[in-house]
Amino acid sequence: MSGPLVLAVPSKGRLQENAEAFFGRAGLNLSKPGGARDYRGTISGLDNVEIAYLSASEIASQLARGSVHLGVTGEDLVRESITDADKRVLLIDTLGFGGANVVVAVPQAWIDVRTMADLDDVTTGFRAQHNRRMRVATKYINLTRSFFASHGIVDYRIVESAGATEGAPAVGTAELIVDITSTGSTLAANGLKVLDDGVILRSQANLVASRDADWSEGPRESARIILDHIHARARASKYREVRTRFKGCDAAMLTEAHNRFGVVAPFGGPTSSGMLTLHCPPAQIYALGSFLRAHGAETVSVASLDYVLDRENPLFARLEAFLRS
Numbered sequence: 133m134s135g136p137l138v139l140a141v142p143s144k145g146r147l148q149e150n151a152e153a154f155f156g157r158a159g160l161n162l163s164k165p166g167g168a169r170d171y172r173g174t175i176s177g178l179d180n181v182e183i184a185y186l187s188a189s190e191i192a193s194q195l196a197r198g199s200v201h202l203g204v205t206g207e208d209l210v211r212e213s214i215t216d217a218d219k220r221v222l223l224i225d226t227l228g229f230g231g232a233n234v235v236v237a238v239p240q241a242w243i244d245v246r247t248m249a250d251l252d253d254v255t256t257g258f259r260a261q262h263n264r265r266m267r268v269a270t271k272y273i274n275l276t277r278s279f280f281a282s283h284g285i286v287d288y289r290i291v292e293s294a295g296a297t298e299g300a301p302a303v304g305t306a307e308l309i310v311d312i313t314s315t316g317s318t319l320a321a322n323g324l325k326v327l328d329d330g331v332i333l334r335s336q337a338n339l340v341a342s343r344d345a346d347w348s349e350g351p352r353e354s355a356r357i358i359l360d361h362i363h364a365r366a367r368a369s370k371y372r373e374v375r376t377r378f379k380g381c382d383a384a385m386l387t388e389a390h391n392r393f394g395v396v397a398p399f400g401g402p403t404s405s406g407m408l409t410l411h412c413p414p415a416q417i418y419a420l421g422s423f424l425r426a427h428g429a430e431t432v433s434v435a436s437l438d439y440v441l442d443r444e445n446p447l448f449a450r451l452e453a454f455l456r457s
């Protein structure tokens with residue numbers, strides 16, 4: 133008998149609340165039977181799933197090792213801590229939260245340094261003048277090395293920083309930094325600026341699958357159910373349901389509605405009595421309603437959708453293709 137599927141969810145920090153809300157919206161309610169300090173949890177109604185509450189960086193390491201099947205974590209942590217990430221793990225989908233950029237930032241006082249090419253000149257000059265290399269404070273050691281190499285920069289050395297990285301130039305432990313930023317206020321408060329072409333990675337939270345976990349039949353079926361919930365919710369939130377009934381409704385009009393408003397007709401249609409159900413992107417609702425009324429509709433109703441269950445599940449298909457490859 134195979135063990136449960138283990139889903140790793142951030143236990144603290146900025147990703148935690150968002151991750152729980154995300155699963156909740158998909159109809160997957162996470163609970164901690166042992167109380168708030170319990171680091172193991174369950175999903176109501178799914179017996180063969182265990183939740184492991186871990187820090188975002190620990191989730192990346194455990195995905196690499198195969199000790200959890202699925203996890204929610206930042207792409208920055210995946211790229212930094214997993215060698216050959218695209219072979220070891222699959223980024224199944226972006227989750228729309230936890231957005232932040234990993235950037236190269238230098239003191240604002242360096243007015244002539246705006247680009248990575250300028251930085252290259254400055255690092256070379258610095259080494260010639262001071263007989264030592266410029267120091268870059270960061271916890272993103274691997275991302276920094278490969279980004280600097282791709283810009284041909286070699287005259288620098290990394291000073292590993294575990295926290296308060298933005299303070300390093302001011303206290304004199306480094307000349308520049310590589311760190312993550314979202315609002316930019318920490319950089320600004322420390323008198324730093326991002327180089328024009330200094331964005332190393334645009335990161336956000338992802339749902340990630342491990343290749344090396346035990347993907348026997350039981351866990352695979354649990355993953356299918358979880359991904360089915362997530363896809364049904366994502367599919368539902370991309371559309372509103374639009375209903376109407378009128379005579380002049382035909383295939384040519386549907387084609388025009390599809391081309392102009394991105395509308396789909398999930399149940400075909402219209403029926404013999406002219407009933408029509410459409411799924412329409414939220415931004416196009418009013419334009420579609422006007423279009424339908426101009427063609428003779430007396431009334432058009434619009435409702436939001438909670439779930440749309442299609443036969444196809446592209447998320448699970450992606451996971452299966454990855455595990456086969």
Ligand SMILES: Nc1ncnc2c1ncn2[C@@H]1O[C@H](COP(=O)(O)OP(=O)(O)OP(=O)(O)O)[C@@H](O)[C@H]1O
Pocket residue numbers: 144145146147187188189205206207208209230231232312313314315335336337
């Ligand atoms: N402004 C931000 N700063 C840092 N990380 C962010 C930001 N916005 C989103 N994130 C994402 O959240 C992830 C986890 O960051 P968080 O600060 O919650 O935990 P941590 O830094 O790993 O832990 P700790 O801060 O307790 O050391 C980051 O790796 C990144 O993917």
Ligand SMILES: O=P(O)(O)OC[C@H]1O[C@H](OP(=O)(O)OP(=O)(O)O)[C@H](O)[C@@H]1O
Pocket residue numbers: 295296298311312313314315316317318319
């Ligand atoms: O661009 P901003 O909105 O200013 O955000 C950037 C800051 O947020 C993170 O720190 P966090 O709050 O996670 O504290 P930490 O340094 O202890 O991880 C990150 O390390 C930056 O310092």
Ligand SMILES: [Mg+2]
Pocket residue numbers: none
């Ligand atoms: Mg942090």
